[in-house]
Amino acid sequence: MTPAIATFPPRPATPPPADPLWRAAQALETGFLSELLRMSDPGAPAAGFGGGAGEAQFRSFLFEAQADRMVAAGGIGLAQRLYAAMADAR
Template identity: 55%
Template sequence: MPNLTTVHPAPPPPPKLQAASQDAAIRDAAKQLEASFLTEMLKSAGLGKSREGLGGGGEGEDQFSSFLIRAQAEQITEAGGIGLAESLYHAMKDSSND
């Protein structure tokens, strides 16, 4: 009786598809790094701080302002950002080809 639990690995994807998948992963990582950098820059610039004199949004505003800042940073990156993602992409791609 044959062993039904034997698992055979799937063949590797064609080199072209594998390269495209790796390229997409590198680009995504570069965009995430740029968004993280922009998040910290926006926080340092004071975005998301409570407005003391205007009544503000209270505890809720303080709790969720980090989500808003991250979403804004991601939108900036998707709109072209500051060019950091592109530089990071090329640097990571060059280092992966070595």
């Protein structure tokens, strides 16, 4: 007998971009991804180009920009789930 394959529920439909609740859900996903990127950062390389103290100061902006682009490209589906949960609570 073949084991059953787990299936995931379909992603909810993407709401209109002007919806403030949708923008809030995207902001939460951006913050989450930015924090994940920060925690997974190995730090500046020991050799080669290194920005020193300036790089350390502005590294969080890089993570925020990367996370923002990830969400704009579709993200990981967290914003859709958050939006669906918050829309149900309206």
